[in-house]
Amino acid sequence: MLAWVLLISAINAVLATSVQLYLDYRRDLADLEEHLNFVRDSHLQGLAAAAWNFDRPLVEAQLKGLVGSPWVAAAELRYGRTDEQRLAIGESLDGKEGVKAFPLEYDLGPRTVVVGQLRVLPNLALVYQRTLDRGLIVVLTQGVKAFVFSIALLWLFHWLVTRRLTRLSTLLSGFSPGAAGLLPLVTEEDRRANDELSVLAGTLEDAQTRLDAYQRQEIALREALEDEVARRTLHLDQALLEQQAIFDNSLTGIAFIRQRVILRCNASFEQMFGYGPRELTGKSTRVIFTSDKAFEQEASFFMPVLLRGGTYVGDCELLRKDGRTRWFTLQFKLLDVDDPEQGAVLTLHDITVRRDAEQALERLARLDGLTGIANRRTLDEALRVACRKASRDRSPLSVALLDVDFFKPFNDHYGHAAGDTALCSVADVLQSAMRRPYDLAARYGGEEFAILLPACEDPAPLLEQLRQAVVALAIPHGHSQAGTVVSVSIGAVSVSGTDRCEPGDLLATADAMLYRAKEEGRNRVVCQLMPAEVA
Incomplete structure (x- = not known):
């Protein structure tokens, strides 16, 4: 926080200082320009007369007077037919930038004669130095003000905001829904202040109360759900035991089939075909059919019915392990119509005795x-x-x-x-x-x-x-x-x-x-x- 406040204050100080220095710099340049205009108005006439009369001491005196001004770094007078004669005071003006040139005109009455040229080098170093001095002063004063302002702002922010937020954070960090007692988030100071943080503390306290109520309600619902799950689990375990007992002791042959492979079957199913315990598990149902043709033909009968969600019921001659055949009524049903890959349940009833009796009756009905x-x-x-x-x-x-x-x-x-x-x-x-x-x-x-x-x-x-x-x-x-x-x-x-x-x-x-x-x-x-x- 301190770093951000200082950074923002420093940026503001730099911007303000830059604007102030720029304005001062422009003012110094204006003063320099005004002084040069003064030189032109006050010295050109005298220098022109001195140059016309070839009064060298007077020219030097006036040039020294110009250079004595803090705004002028050097001055030079050029005269003669082609300005080949020079008289300079101060630095050489050759190759210098910013040199100001003023023509020297001498009034002869009916006409004016140009007797030479005054060249003046403005003292820009003075402008730069004054700008730098002002900059240092402004930076120091603005820096001190920014630092003092930042410290005051931080202290005020800490007293009004951070201190109270820290207290709320410390209290809420130890909050646990359902624990004994609620945390006192709103203090007397908050009630007196009646500001945004007071509203925040009140809102958090209300939320704490509701959250605690929801937690207690959730605990009650969870306990009720656990009781219901335990009751249903007990009921389901009992149902599974009963179903397993029915599966194991049923006289009906029952097998669970997936991809025409026997996943598991009960004892009656194994006994119907003369197999021992778990001997059929993992084997293809082809082993109980009399031929490959019968195996495929039976599939063509029951698959369309199963895929439509129906139950296939039919009579079929199947093969025992010892090679003998028996007649069965078989019933096929998918475990999940929407997902045939879950497999199907197959139930078998041995109808060999009944079928033999029916055939015998049929023969008797057709014979004398x-x-x-x-x-x-x-x-x-x-x-x-x-x-x-x-x-x-x-x-x-x-x-x-x-x-x-x-x-x-x-x-x-x-x-x-x-x-x-x-x-x-x-x-x-x-x-x-x-x-x-x-x-x-x-x-x-x-x-x-x-x-x-x-x-x-x-x-x-x-x-x-x-x-x-x-x-x-x-x-x-x-x-x-x-x-x-x-x-x-x-x-x-x-x-x-x-x-x-x-x-x-x-x-x-x-x-x-x-x-x-x-x-x-x-x-x-x-x-x-x-x-x-x-x-």
Whole structure:
């Protein structure tokens, strides 16, 4: 502070001194100019007369009088036709700057004659010395005044401002929000002064009070928050323990997957695939798929669903460690839809037993419970499909109906158990004759059977072999009018080259052919071939 005050005071003193010295210098120059004008007005006439009269002593006397003035450093008189004559007093004027020249004119009455030239060298050193002397005096006086003024100003500033600010700073440096008691920032002196520093002290005291209140409020809120965090942490720990217990003991297989790599899984998941504890951790999910194709195909199913934020649910055949396969219902769900890189959770339910049961029920629903061959429902479905294909491709299709001859008397005489055995034997013969995967033998109802032969133009030879094979079973039938053993009557129809193949029409025609075989004596084959124009 002292240095700044002194610096500012010194700058002000220098500026004031410079202005004062400049003005004094200009005044001295004006005095010098005035004296030279006086010389011109008072001495030129006398010097001109002395020079005209060649009065050397008088000229020297007047020149010495000029040089005796403090304002003139040297004087020189030049006269003659070309000013070649010189008379000088003081310093030589050759090469000097600032020399003043005055012509000497002598009045002869009708005319004026120039008899010479007076050259005067002003004493500028006197001007410079006077300026320097004044400068030293001003500097000393201004320096003393500036120093005294600075000390007085500093003392006044210290008493009015610095002292009070230092007290406030000392008090506030020890202030701690929430500590016992508030600091007395406003004193009696501040109240009496009632100035800007008093207002500042009052404002700081109010701020101290508010800050202390905020601190106490913050402490209360922080304690409440810590209690809430502790309570929620305890609740969260309990929830995590419960979730971990569920994860470890759930019968459902659970695994966390990222980039199709198993991060961790529960014991049920490992047991489902025959792996030991943590044996699957870090492995690709490829190890539980039956092939690379199945691995990629399943990804094409679930990835679009997951990226849309949905949950993928599907059934899939997966591979155990021992090479056996099991069927599972799998469920995929992303942990964070907005960030798929977080991974997904996979849950598995083993549905192998249920699926086997469903397939068994499906087989039972499509097979005849007594004979083990296809039932009427399966026949109807297969016949509709075969008719659509035959109509679309205009390909051949044959349908035959078989009836065990005089089966009711057989049941009445031999019993229903024997009748069931006979029907099973006939069904075995029919099934063994179905060589192609799309051929079908079915129980049509009671003792009637049906045969479906797609892409077959003439079924007669095959049907005749079947009739003979049934007879070759040699099942005794003492109450048959067609022979001594169980036999069958067969009616068949074959169509080709038509685009209007209807299941009902084919069955009706085959039934008519069966009725005709019975009319003609049973134990025979009657087949009708229907060309395209007839069909």
